[in-house]
Amino acid sequence: MSSEIDSGALQSRAGELIDLAQKAGADRADAVIVRSRSRSVSVRLGKVESTEASESDDFSLRVFVGNRVASVSANPGFDLKALAERAVAMAKVSPEDPFACLADEDRLARDYPDLDLFDPTEISTDALTEAALATEQAALDVPGISNSSGAGASAGAGGMVLVTSHGFSGNYMASRFGRSVSVIAGEGTKMERDYDFDSRLFAADLDAPEVIGRRAGERTVKRINPRQVPTGSNLTVVFDPRLARGFVGHIAGAINGASVARKTSFLRDRMGQQVLKSGLSITDDPLVVRGSSSRPFDGEGVKGERMVMIEDGVLNHWFLSTSTGRELGLATNGRGVRGGNLVSPASTNLALEPGDISPEDLIAGIGNGFYVTELIGQGVNMITGEYSRGATGFWIENGKLAFPISEVTIASNLKDMFMRLTPANDIDRKYGVAAPTIAIEGMTLAGL
Numbered sequence: 001m002s003s004e005i006d007s008g009a010l011q012s013r014a015g016e017l018i019d020l021a022q023k024a025g026a027d028r029a030d031a032v033i034v035r036s037r038s039r040s041v042s043v044r045l046g047k048v049e050s051t052e053a054s055e056s057d058d059f060s061l062r063v064f065v066g067n068r069v070a071s072v073s074a075n076p077g078f079d080l081k082a083l084a085e086r087a088v089a090m091a092k093v094s095p096e097d098p099f100a101c102l103a104d105e106d107r108l109a110r111d112y113p114d115l116d117l118f119d120p121t122e123i124s125t126d127a128l129t130e131a132a133l134a135t136e137q138a139a140l141d142v143p144g145i146s147n148s149s150g151a152g153a154s155a156g157a158g159g160m161v162l163v164t165s166h167g168f169s170g171n172y173m174a175s176r177f178g179r180s181v182s183v184i185a186g187e188g189t190k191m192e193r194d195y196d197f198d199s200r201l202f203a204a205d206l207d208a209p210e211v212i213g214r215r216a217g218e219r220t221v222k223r224i225n226p227r228q229v230p231t232g233s234n235l236t237v238v239f240d241p242r243l244a245r246g247f248v249g250h251i252a253g254a255i256n257g258a259s260v261a262r263k264t265s266f267l268r269d270r271m272g273q274q275v276l277k278s279g280l281s282i283t284d285d286p287l288v289v290r291g292s293s294s295r296p297f298d299g300e301g302v303k304g305e306r307m308v309m310i311e312d313g314v315l316n317h318w319f320l321s322t323s324t325g326r327e328l329g330l331a332t333n334g335r336g337v338r339g340g341n342l343v344s345p346a347s348t349n350l351a352l353e354p355g356d357i358s359p360e361d362l363i364a365g366i367g368n369g370f371y372v373t374e375l376i377g378q379g380v381n382m383i384t385g386e387y388s389r390g391a392t393g394f395w396i397e398n399g400k401l402a403f404p405i406s407e408v409t410i411a412s413n414l415k416d417m418f419m420r421l422t423p424a425n426d427i428d429r430k431y432g433v434a435a436p437t438i439a440i441e442g443m444t445l446a447g448l
Contacts, residue, residue: 010033010035010057010161010171011161011163011169011171013033013080014031014032014033014059014161014162014163014169015031015163015169016080017029017031017059017061017080017083017084017163018030018031018061018163018164018165020080020081020084020085021061021063021084021087021088021165022165023084024084024085024087024088024089025065025088025092026063026064026065026084026087026088026091026165027064027065027066028063028064028101028102028164028165028166029061029062029063029064029087029164029165030061030062030102030162030163030164030165030168030300030301031059031060031061031062031162031163031164032059032060032062032160032161032162032299032338033057033058033059033060033160033161034056034057034058034060034158034159034160034338035056035057035058035158035159035160035161035173036054036055036056036156036157036158036159037054037055037156037157037158038052038053038054038055038154038155038156038157039052039053039054039123039125039128039154039155039156040052040053040128040152040153040154040155040156041125041128041129041132041152041153041154042132042150042151042152043129043132043133043136043150043151043152044136044148044149044150044151045136045147045148046133046136046137048129049150051125051129053125056075057075057076058073058075059073059074059075059076059078059083060072060073060338061073061074061083061084061087062087063084063087063088063091064091064100064101064102065088065091065092066096067096067097067098067100068091068092068093068094068095068096068097069091069094069097069100070087070088070090070091070094071087071342072086072087072090097323098326099323099324099326099327100323101322101323101326102164102165102166102300102322103164103168103300103301103302103322103332103336104322104331104332105166105167107302107322107331107332107334108164108166108167108168108301108302108303109168109170109296109297109301109302109303112170112296112297112303113287113296114296115172115287115288115289115290115291115294115295115296116289116290117172117173117174117175117201117290117291117294117295118157118173118174118175118201119175119177119201119202119203119204120175121155121175121177121202121203121204123155123177123203128153128154128155129153131153131179131209132151132152132153132179132181132209133151134209134210134213135151135153135179135180135181135209135210135212135213136148136150136151136181136183136213137213138181138209138210138211138212138213138214138217139151139181139183139196139213139214139216139217139220140183140213140217141213141214141217142183142213142214142217142218142220142221143221144185144186144217144220144221144224145183145184145185145217145220145221146184146185146186146187146191147183147184147191148181148182148183148184149182149183149184149193149195150181150182151179151180151181151182151213152178152179152180152181153178153179153180153209154176154177154178154179155175155176155177155178155203156175156176156177157173157174157175157176158173158174158176159171159172159173159174160172160173160299160338162297162299162300162301164300164301168297168301170296170297170301172295172296172297174201174294174295175201175202175203176199176200176201177199177200177201177202177203177206178197178198178199178200178206179197179198179206179207179209179212180195180196180197180198180212181195181196181197181212181213181216182194182195182216183195183216183217183220184220185217185220185221185223185224186224186225190224190225192220192223192224192226192404193220193223194216194219194220194223194373194374195216195219196212196213196215196216196219197212198212199292199431200292200430201290201292202290205430219373222394222404223373223392223404223406224404225404226392226403226404226405226406226407227395227403227404227405227406228405228406228407228408228447228448229370229395229405229408229445229447229448230447230448231444231445231446231447231448232444232445232447233444233445234441234442234443234444235368235369235370235442235443235444235445236366236369236370236396236439236440236441236442236443237369237370237371237372237410237439237440237443237445238359238362238363238366238369238370238371238372238396238437238438238439238440239372239437239438239439239440240371240372240373240393240437241426241427241428241435241436241437242373243372243373243374243375244352244423244435244436244437244438245431245433245434245435246375246433247417247435247438248282248350248351248352248433248434248435249350249433250380250382250414251282251310251352251418252319252346252347252350252433253265253382254266254267254382254385254414255267255309255310255315255317255318255319256318256319256345256346256347257318257319257320257321257324257325257327257328257330257335257345258321258324258344258345259382260318260328261324261327261328263383264382264383265382265383266382266383266384266385266414266415267315267415270315271315271316271318272314272315272316273314273315274313274314274315274419275310275313275314275315275415275418275419276310276313276418276419276421277313277418277419277420277421277422278312278313279312279313279355280310280312280313280352280353280421280423281308281310281311281312281313281352281353282308282309282310282350282351282352282353283306283307283308283309283350283351283353284306284307284309284319284335284347284348284349284350284351285305285306285307285348285349285351286298286304286305286306286334286335286348286349287304287305287306288349288429291348291349291429291432292349292430292431292432293347293348293349293350293432294348294349295348297334298321298332298334298335298336298337299321299336299337299338299343300321300322300332300336300343302322302332302334302336303334304333304334304335304348305333305334307333309350317333318330318345319333319335319345319346319347320332320333320335320336320345321335321336321337321343321344321345322336322343323343324344324345335347335348347432347433348432349429349432349434350432350433350434351427351429351433351434351435352423352427352434352435352436352438353423353427354423354424354425354426354427354436355422355423355424355425355436356425357422357424357425358424358425358426359424359425359426359436359437361424362422362424362437362439363396363399363400363401363439364399364400365399366396366399366439367396367398367399368395368396368397368398369395369396369439370391370393370394370395370396370405370408370410370445371393371394371395371396371401372391372392372393372410373392373393373394374391374392374393375389375390375391376389376390376391376392377389377390380414384413385413385414385415386413386414387410387411387412387413387414387417388409388410388411389409389410389411390407390408390409391408391409391410392404392405392406392407392408393405405447407447408445408446408447409445409446409447410443410444410445410446411443411444411445411446412440412442412443412444416442417440417443420440420441420442421438421439421440422438422439422440422441423435423436423437423438424436424437424438424439
Protein backbone atom coordinates (compact mmCIF):
# COMPACT_ATOMS: atom_id res chain seq x y z
CA MET A 1 0.00 0.00 0.00
CA SER A 2 1.54 3.27 -1.08
CA SER A 3 1.34 6.14 1.38
CA GLU A 4 1.72 8.60 -1.47
CA ILE A 5 -1.47 7.36 -3.24
CA ASP A 6 0.30 8.34 -6.49
CA SER A 7 -0.38 11.89 -5.39
CA GLY A 8 1.49 13.62 -8.16
CA ALA A 9 -0.26 11.81 -10.99
CA LEU A 10 -3.68 11.94 -9.34
CA GLN A 11 -3.46 15.63 -8.43
CA SER A 12 -2.34 16.41 -11.96
CA ARG A 13 -5.32 14.56 -13.40
CA ALA A 14 -7.71 16.28 -10.99
CA GLY A 15 -6.26 19.65 -11.93
CA GLU A 16 -6.67 18.89 -15.62
CA LEU A 17 -10.30 17.93 -15.01
CA ILE A 18 -10.99 21.28 -13.35
CA ASP A 19 -9.33 23.20 -16.20
CA LEU A 20 -11.52 21.36 -18.70
CA ALA A 21 -14.63 22.10 -16.64
CA GLN A 22 -13.86 25.81 -16.61
CA LYS A 23 -13.22 25.79 -20.35
CA ALA A 24 -16.62 24.13 -20.75
CA GLY A 25 -18.30 26.98 -18.87
CA ALA A 26 -18.00 26.25 -15.14
CA ASP A 27 -17.45 29.26 -12.88
CA ARG A 28 -15.94 27.11 -10.13
CA ALA A 29 -15.21 23.42 -9.63
CA ASP A 30 -13.56 20.86 -7.41
CA ALA A 31 -12.37 17.34 -8.11
CA VAL A 32 -12.03 14.53 -5.59
CA ILE A 33 -10.34 11.20 -6.01
CA VAL A 34 -11.00 8.65 -3.28
CA ARG A 35 -8.67 5.64 -3.29
CA SER A 36 -9.34 2.56 -1.18
CA ARG A 37 -7.57 -0.78 -0.76
CA SER A 38 -8.77 -3.60 1.48
CA ARG A 39 -8.22 -7.27 2.22
CA SER A 40 -10.21 -9.37 4.66
CA VAL A 41 -10.67 -12.96 5.79
CA SER A 42 -13.68 -14.48 7.57
CA VAL A 43 -13.55 -17.84 9.35
CA ARG A 44 -15.98 -19.98 11.30
CA LEU A 45 -15.27 -23.08 13.37
CA GLY A 46 -11.72 -23.30 12.17
CA LYS A 47 -12.46 -23.01 8.45
CA VAL A 48 -12.13 -20.11 6.06
CA GLU A 49 -15.55 -18.91 4.91
CA SER A 50 -14.50 -16.04 2.67
CA THR A 51 -11.48 -14.12 1.48
CA GLU A 52 -12.02 -10.72 -0.10
CA ALA A 53 -9.80 -8.12 -1.68
CA SER A 54 -10.81 -4.87 -3.31
CA GLU A 55 -9.25 -1.81 -4.87
CA SER A 56 -11.01 1.27 -6.17
CA ASP A 57 -10.29 4.78 -7.39
CA ASP A 58 -13.43 6.90 -7.52
CA PHE A 59 -13.33 10.23 -9.33
CA SER A 60 -15.90 12.95 -8.61
CA LEU A 61 -16.22 16.32 -10.29
CA ARG A 62 -18.45 19.06 -8.91
CA VAL A 63 -19.09 22.16 -11.00
CA PHE A 64 -20.86 25.46 -10.37
CA VAL A 65 -22.51 27.65 -12.98
CA GLY A 66 -23.78 30.65 -11.08
CA ASN A 67 -25.91 29.21 -8.29
CA ARG A 68 -26.47 26.00 -10.18
CA VAL A 69 -24.43 22.92 -9.29
CA ALA A 70 -24.01 19.42 -10.65
CA SER A 71 -21.76 16.48 -9.82
CA VAL A 72 -20.62 13.48 -11.81
CA SER A 73 -18.58 10.42 -10.87
CA ALA A 74 -16.48 8.02 -12.90
CA ASN A 75 -13.98 5.20 -12.66
CA PRO A 76 -10.39 5.34 -13.97
CA GLY A 77 -10.04 5.42 -17.73
CA PHE A 78 -12.82 7.90 -18.41
CA ASP A 79 -12.49 10.69 -20.96
CA LEU A 80 -11.68 13.85 -18.99
CA LYS A 81 -13.07 16.27 -21.54
CA ALA A 82 -16.34 14.38 -21.95
CA LEU A 83 -16.85 14.15 -18.20
CA ALA A 84 -16.23 17.86 -17.69
CA GLU A 85 -18.59 18.84 -20.49
CA ARG A 86 -21.28 16.51 -19.17
CA ALA A 87 -21.02 18.01 -15.67
CA VAL A 88 -21.34 21.58 -16.95
CA ALA A 89 -24.28 20.69 -19.18
CA MET A 90 -26.04 19.13 -16.18
CA ALA A 91 -25.35 22.20 -14.02
CA LYS A 92 -26.83 24.59 -16.61
CA VAL A 93 -30.22 22.87 -16.39
CA SER A 94 -30.17 22.21 -12.63
CA PRO A 95 -32.30 24.26 -10.21
CA GLU A 96 -30.53 27.06 -8.38
CA ASP A 97 -29.13 26.28 -4.94
CA PRO A 98 -28.30 29.47 -3.02
CA PHE A 99 -26.18 27.61 -0.47
CA ALA A 100 -24.07 25.27 -2.66
CA CYS A 101 -20.55 26.63 -3.05
CA LEU A 102 -16.86 26.02 -2.58
CA ALA A 103 -15.29 26.95 0.72
CA ASP A 104 -14.21 30.57 1.00
CA GLU A 105 -10.66 30.97 -0.22
CA ASP A 106 -9.43 32.42 3.07
CA ARG A 107 -10.58 29.28 4.90
CA LEU A 108 -8.52 26.86 2.82
CA ALA A 109 -5.65 24.97 4.41
CA ARG A 110 -2.53 26.43 2.81
CA ASP A 111 -0.42 24.06 4.89
CA TYR A 112 -1.46 21.11 6.98
CA PRO A 113 0.23 18.74 9.43
CA ASP A 114 1.39 15.17 8.98
CA LEU A 115 -0.85 13.36 11.46
CA ASP A 116 0.91 9.99 11.08
CA LEU A 117 -2.19 8.19 9.82
CA PHE A 118 -0.60 5.65 7.49
CA ASP A 119 1.08 2.36 8.35
CA PRO A 120 2.67 0.78 5.24
CA THR A 121 2.78 -2.67 6.85
CA GLU A 122 1.73 -5.34 4.36
CA ILE A 123 -0.22 -8.21 5.88
CA SER A 124 -0.67 -11.26 3.70
CA THR A 125 -3.90 -13.16 3.33
CA ASP A 126 -2.25 -16.09 5.16
CA ALA A 127 -1.37 -13.83 8.10
CA LEU A 128 -4.92 -12.47 8.24
CA THR A 129 -6.25 -16.02 8.20
CA GLU A 130 -3.97 -17.03 11.07
CA ALA A 131 -5.08 -14.02 13.11
CA ALA A 132 -8.77 -14.72 12.51
CA LEU A 133 -8.39 -18.39 13.41
CA ALA A 134 -6.40 -17.56 16.56
CA THR A 135 -9.01 -15.01 17.64
CA GLU A 136 -11.83 -17.51 17.21
CA GLN A 137 -9.97 -20.34 18.93
CA ALA A 138 -9.20 -18.15 21.96
CA ALA A 139 -12.92 -17.43 22.29
CA LEU A 140 -13.89 -21.09 21.85
CA ASP A 141 -11.40 -22.09 24.54
CA VAL A 142 -13.32 -20.13 27.19
CA PRO A 143 -15.30 -22.65 29.29
CA GLY A 144 -19.01 -22.40 28.51
CA ILE A 145 -18.67 -21.31 24.88
CA SER A 146 -20.62 -23.72 22.68
CA ASN A 147 -20.42 -22.30 19.17
CA SER A 148 -19.03 -19.56 16.99
CA SER A 149 -20.72 -16.97 14.80
CA GLY A 150 -17.38 -16.36 13.12
CA ALA A 151 -14.23 -14.29 13.31
CA GLY A 152 -12.45 -11.98 10.94
CA ALA A 153 -9.30 -10.02 10.28
CA SER A 154 -8.78 -7.16 7.86
CA ALA A 155 -6.21 -4.69 6.55
CA GLY A 156 -6.69 -1.74 4.26
CA ALA A 157 -6.16 1.90 3.53
CA GLY A 158 -8.11 4.82 2.18
CA GLY A 159 -7.04 8.18 0.90
CA MET A 160 -8.27 11.33 -0.76
CA VAL A 161 -6.94 13.79 -3.31
CA LEU A 162 -8.76 17.13 -3.47
CA VAL A 163 -8.12 19.90 -5.99
CA THR A 164 -10.25 23.05 -6.30
CA SER A 165 -10.47 25.78 -8.90
CA HIS A 166 -9.55 28.44 -6.35
CA GLY A 167 -6.17 27.13 -5.37
CA PHE A 168 -6.37 24.17 -3.03
CA SER A 169 -4.50 20.95 -3.77
CA GLY A 170 -3.86 18.27 -1.15
CA ASN A 171 -3.95 14.60 -0.33
CA TYR A 172 -3.68 12.22 2.61
CA MET A 173 -4.02 8.53 3.30
CA ALA A 174 -4.93 6.50 6.39
CA SER A 175 -4.55 2.80 7.05
CA ARG A 176 -6.87 0.53 9.04
CA PHE A 177 -6.39 -2.90 10.61
CA GLY A 178 -8.99 -4.92 12.47
CA ARG A 179 -9.85 -8.17 14.23
CA SER A 180 -13.22 -9.36 15.52
CA VAL A 181 -15.07 -12.43 16.78
CA SER A 182 -18.60 -13.35 17.87
CA VAL A 183 -19.39 -16.52 19.85
CA ILE A 184 -22.32 -18.30 21.49
CA ALA A 185 -22.74 -19.77 24.97
CA GLY A 186 -25.48 -22.13 26.13
CA GLU A 187 -27.76 -24.45 24.17
CA GLY A 188 -31.21 -24.36 22.57
CA THR A 189 -33.46 -21.52 23.65
CA LYS A 190 -30.94 -20.49 26.31
CA MET A 191 -28.20 -19.48 23.90
CA GLU A 192 -26.50 -16.13 24.40
CA ARG A 193 -24.21 -14.27 22.01
CA ASP A 194 -21.59 -11.54 22.40
CA TYR A 195 -18.54 -10.26 20.59
CA ASP A 196 -15.34 -8.29 20.82
CA PHE A 197 -13.16 -6.45 18.30
CA ASP A 198 -10.30 -4.06 17.85
CA SER A 199 -9.58 -1.57 15.08
CA ARG A 200 -6.44 0.55 14.74
CA LEU A 201 -4.56 2.70 12.25
CA PHE A 202 -1.31 0.84 12.95
CA ALA A 203 -1.06 -2.94 12.87
CA ALA A 204 1.31 -3.11 15.84
CA ASP A 205 -1.25 -1.34 18.04
CA LEU A 206 -3.91 -4.04 17.60
CA ASP A 207 -4.81 -6.15 20.61
CA ALA A 208 -3.52 -9.71 20.27
CA PRO A 209 -5.94 -12.28 18.80
CA GLU A 210 -5.85 -14.21 22.08
CA VAL A 211 -6.86 -11.14 24.08
CA ILE A 212 -9.78 -10.25 21.77
CA GLY A 213 -11.01 -13.84 21.69
CA ARG A 214 -10.82 -14.32 25.44
CA ARG A 215 -12.71 -11.07 26.07
CA ALA A 216 -15.46 -12.12 23.67
CA GLY A 217 -15.78 -15.53 25.30
CA GLU A 218 -15.86 -14.18 28.83
CA ARG A 219 -18.43 -11.51 27.95
CA THR A 220 -20.65 -14.15 26.36
CA VAL A 221 -20.48 -16.66 29.22
CA LYS A 222 -21.49 -14.00 31.74
CA ARG A 223 -24.81 -13.62 29.89
CA ILE A 224 -25.93 -17.24 30.40
CA ASN A 225 -29.27 -17.81 32.21
CA PRO A 226 -30.60 -14.26 32.16
CA ARG A 227 -33.58 -13.32 34.30
CA GLN A 228 -36.40 -10.86 33.85
CA VAL A 229 -37.09 -8.01 36.21
CA PRO A 230 -40.28 -6.10 36.97
CA THR A 231 -41.22 -2.84 35.30
CA GLY A 232 -40.00 0.22 37.17
CA SER A 233 -39.49 3.95 36.83
CA ASN A 234 -36.94 6.46 38.07
CA LEU A 235 -34.19 3.88 37.57
CA THR A 236 -30.49 4.57 37.08
CA VAL A 237 -29.16 2.91 33.92
CA VAL A 238 -25.43 2.47 33.38
CA PHE A 239 -24.12 2.23 29.82
CA ASP A 240 -21.08 0.06 29.11
CA PRO A 241 -18.41 2.13 27.27
CA ARG A 242 -19.16 0.32 23.99
CA LEU A 243 -22.75 1.57 24.20
CA ALA A 244 -21.79 4.93 25.66
CA ARG A 245 -19.98 5.66 22.39
CA GLY A 246 -23.23 5.14 20.54
CA PHE A 247 -25.02 7.40 23.00
CA VAL A 248 -22.47 10.16 22.36
CA GLY A 249 -23.25 9.61 18.68
CA HIS A 250 -26.81 10.73 19.44
CA ILE A 251 -25.40 13.96 20.84
CA ALA A 252 -23.32 14.42 17.68
CA GLY A 253 -26.40 13.88 15.53
CA ALA A 254 -28.37 16.43 17.50
CA ILE A 255 -25.71 19.14 17.04
CA ASN A 256 -25.07 18.43 13.37
CA GLY A 257 -25.71 21.59 11.40
CA ALA A 258 -27.47 19.68 8.60
CA SER A 259 -30.05 18.37 11.08
CA VAL A 260 -30.48 21.83 12.52
CA ALA A 261 -31.01 23.33 9.06
CA ARG A 262 -33.59 20.64 8.24
CA LYS A 263 -35.23 21.18 11.64
CA THR A 264 -34.83 17.50 12.46
CA SER A 265 -32.85 17.98 15.68
CA PHE A 266 -34.48 18.32 19.08
CA LEU A 267 -31.63 20.70 20.05
CA ARG A 268 -32.12 23.04 17.08
CA ASP A 269 -33.23 25.94 19.30
CA ARG A 270 -30.75 25.38 22.12
CA MET A 271 -27.57 27.14 20.97
CA GLY A 272 -25.96 28.92 23.92
CA GLN A 273 -28.11 27.04 26.39
CA GLN A 274 -27.36 24.27 28.85
CA VAL A 275 -27.95 20.82 27.31
CA LEU A 276 -25.72 18.68 29.58
CA LYS A 277 -25.13 18.81 33.32
CA SER A 278 -22.75 21.50 34.49
CA GLY A 279 -19.15 20.34 34.37
CA LEU A 280 -19.60 18.11 31.30
CA SER A 281 -17.96 18.80 27.95
CA ILE A 282 -17.98 17.33 24.44
CA THR A 283 -14.85 17.91 22.36
CA ASP A 284 -14.05 17.28 18.71
CA ASP A 285 -10.51 17.30 17.31
CA PRO A 286 -9.57 16.40 13.72
CA LEU A 287 -5.83 16.96 14.32
CA VAL A 288 -5.04 14.19 16.82
CA VAL A 289 -1.81 12.45 15.80
CA ARG A 290 -2.71 8.84 14.93
CA GLY A 291 -6.33 9.62 15.75
CA SER A 292 -8.87 7.16 14.42
CA SER A 293 -10.91 9.86 12.67
CA SER A 294 -8.20 12.45 12.15
CA ARG A 295 -7.77 14.34 8.90
CA PRO A 296 -5.41 17.19 7.97
CA PHE A 297 -8.19 18.96 6.03
CA ASP A 298 -11.87 18.31 5.45
CA GLY A 299 -13.74 17.39 2.29
CA GLU A 300 -13.62 21.01 1.11
CA GLY A 301 -9.95 21.69 1.84
CA VAL A 302 -10.62 23.49 5.13
CA LYS A 303 -8.32 22.78 8.07
CA GLY A 304 -10.32 22.04 11.19
CA GLU A 305 -9.26 22.74 14.77
CA ARG A 306 -10.05 21.26 18.14
CA MET A 307 -13.40 22.56 19.33
CA VAL A 308 -15.30 22.29 22.59
CA MET A 309 -18.72 21.66 21.14
CA ILE A 310 -20.40 21.62 24.54
CA GLU A 311 -18.55 23.28 27.42
CA ASP A 312 -19.59 23.05 31.05
CA GLY A 313 -22.90 21.74 29.76
CA VAL A 314 -23.53 24.69 27.40
CA LEU A 315 -23.92 24.15 23.65
CA ASN A 316 -21.33 26.25 21.78
CA HIS A 317 -21.17 24.98 18.19
CA TRP A 318 -22.82 23.01 15.42
CA PHE A 319 -20.83 20.75 13.12
CA LEU A 320 -20.67 22.76 9.89
CA SER A 321 -19.63 22.45 6.27
CA THR A 322 -19.58 25.52 4.04
CA SER A 323 -23.04 25.11 2.51
CA THR A 324 -24.66 24.11 5.80
CA GLY A 325 -23.00 27.04 7.52
CA ARG A 326 -24.31 29.46 4.91
CA GLU A 327 -27.80 28.08 5.31
CA LEU A 328 -27.56 28.83 9.02
CA GLY A 329 -25.80 32.18 8.53
CA LEU A 330 -22.52 30.82 9.93
CA ALA A 331 -19.03 29.96 8.68
CA THR A 332 -17.75 26.41 8.22
CA ASN A 333 -15.67 24.96 11.05
CA GLY A 334 -13.92 22.40 8.85
CA ARG A 335 -16.27 19.47 9.44
CA GLY A 336 -17.29 18.88 5.82
CA VAL A 337 -17.20 15.23 4.74
CA ARG A 338 -17.47 13.90 1.21
CA GLY A 339 -20.20 11.35 0.70
CA GLY A 340 -20.25 10.53 -2.98
CA ASN A 341 -20.74 13.92 -4.62
CA LEU A 342 -22.19 15.58 -1.53
CA VAL A 343 -20.48 17.47 1.28
CA SER A 344 -22.13 17.14 4.69
CA PRO A 345 -20.93 18.05 8.18
CA ALA A 346 -19.81 15.34 10.60
CA SER A 347 -17.71 14.93 13.71
CA THR A 348 -14.06 13.81 13.72
CA ASN A 349 -12.43 12.55 16.94
CA LEU A 350 -15.42 13.13 19.21
CA ALA A 351 -15.24 12.65 22.97
CA LEU A 352 -17.46 12.96 25.99
CA GLU A 353 -14.79 14.09 28.42
CA PRO A 354 -14.49 11.82 31.48
CA GLY A 355 -15.49 12.48 35.05
CA ASP A 356 -13.36 11.84 38.12
CA ILE A 357 -15.02 8.68 39.49
CA SER A 358 -14.12 5.09 38.65
CA PRO A 359 -16.81 2.92 37.03
CA GLU A 360 -16.72 0.65 40.09
CA ASP A 361 -17.44 3.55 42.42
CA LEU A 362 -20.08 4.90 40.04
CA ILE A 363 -21.92 1.58 40.15
CA ALA A 364 -21.40 1.18 43.89
CA GLY A 365 -23.12 4.50 44.50
CA ILE A 366 -26.24 3.50 42.58
CA GLY A 367 -27.55 0.79 44.87
CA ASN A 368 -30.01 -0.91 42.52
CA GLY A 369 -30.06 -0.29 38.77
CA PHE A 370 -29.37 -1.71 35.33
CA TYR A 371 -25.99 -2.11 33.59
CA VAL A 372 -26.61 -2.25 29.82
CA THR A 373 -24.31 -4.28 27.56
CA GLU A 374 -26.43 -4.50 24.40
CA LEU A 375 -29.15 -2.38 22.82
CA ILE A 376 -31.70 -3.64 20.31
CA GLY A 377 -33.71 -1.73 17.73
CA GLN A 378 -33.63 1.86 16.51
CA GLY A 379 -36.15 3.51 18.81
CA VAL A 380 -34.60 6.98 18.87
CA ASN A 381 -36.55 9.95 17.48
CA MET A 382 -34.05 12.75 16.79
CA ILE A 383 -36.85 15.27 16.15
CA THR A 384 -38.53 14.88 19.55
CA GLY A 385 -35.74 13.19 21.53
CA GLU A 386 -37.94 10.25 22.50
CA TYR A 387 -35.78 7.23 23.36
CA SER A 388 -37.01 3.63 23.70
CA ARG A 389 -34.81 0.60 23.03
CA GLY A 390 -34.69 -3.07 23.86
CA ALA A 391 -31.78 -3.94 26.14
CA THR A 392 -29.86 -6.72 27.83
CA GLY A 393 -27.23 -6.52 30.54
CA PHE A 394 -26.89 -7.05 34.27
CA TRP A 395 -28.98 -6.07 37.26
CA ILE A 396 -27.17 -3.89 39.76
CA GLU A 397 -27.96 -4.87 43.34
CA ASN A 398 -26.43 -3.20 46.38
CA GLY A 399 -23.88 -1.49 44.15
CA LYS A 400 -22.62 -4.62 42.34
CA LEU A 401 -23.44 -6.52 39.16
CA ALA A 402 -25.70 -9.30 40.42
CA PHE A 403 -27.15 -11.36 37.54
CA PRO A 404 -27.80 -11.09 33.78
CA ILE A 405 -31.16 -9.80 32.58
CA SER A 406 -32.78 -9.69 29.13
CA GLU A 407 -36.03 -8.89 27.34
CA VAL A 408 -36.42 -5.42 28.81
CA THR A 409 -36.94 -1.99 27.31
CA ILE A 410 -35.41 1.23 28.60
CA ALA A 411 -37.06 4.55 27.84
CA SER A 412 -36.79 8.29 28.45
CA ASN A 413 -36.22 11.47 26.45
CA LEU A 414 -32.73 12.41 25.28
CA LYS A 415 -33.18 15.96 26.61
CA ASP A 416 -33.68 14.56 30.11
CA MET A 417 -31.00 11.88 29.65
CA PHE A 418 -28.40 14.49 28.71
CA MET A 419 -29.16 16.48 31.85
CA ARG A 420 -28.99 13.42 34.11
CA LEU A 421 -25.78 11.95 32.74
CA THR A 422 -22.75 11.21 34.94
CA PRO A 423 -19.52 9.98 33.29
CA ALA A 424 -16.88 7.75 34.90
CA ASN A 425 -13.15 8.18 34.32
CA ASP A 426 -12.44 5.12 32.13
CA ILE A 427 -12.35 6.78 28.70
CA ASP A 428 -10.53 5.00 25.85
CA ARG A 429 -9.70 7.36 22.97
CA LYS A 430 -8.62 4.77 20.41
CA TYR A 431 -11.85 5.03 18.38
CA GLY A 432 -13.41 7.92 16.50
CA VAL A 433 -16.02 8.35 19.23
CA ALA A 434 -14.72 8.13 22.79
CA ALA A 435 -16.77 7.85 25.95
CA PRO A 436 -16.36 6.43 29.44
CA THR A 437 -18.91 4.38 31.33
CA ILE A 438 -21.94 6.63 31.89
CA ALA A 439 -24.83 6.52 34.35
CA ILE A 440 -28.19 8.12 33.54
CA GLU A 441 -30.74 8.66 36.26
CA GLY A 442 -34.52 8.70 36.00
CA MET A 443 -35.12 6.17 33.22
CA THR A 444 -38.05 3.79 32.87
CA LEU A 445 -37.51 0.05 32.50
CA ALA A 446 -40.27 -2.12 31.04
CA GLY A 447 -39.87 -5.74 32.08
CA LEU A 448 -42.30 -8.29 33.48
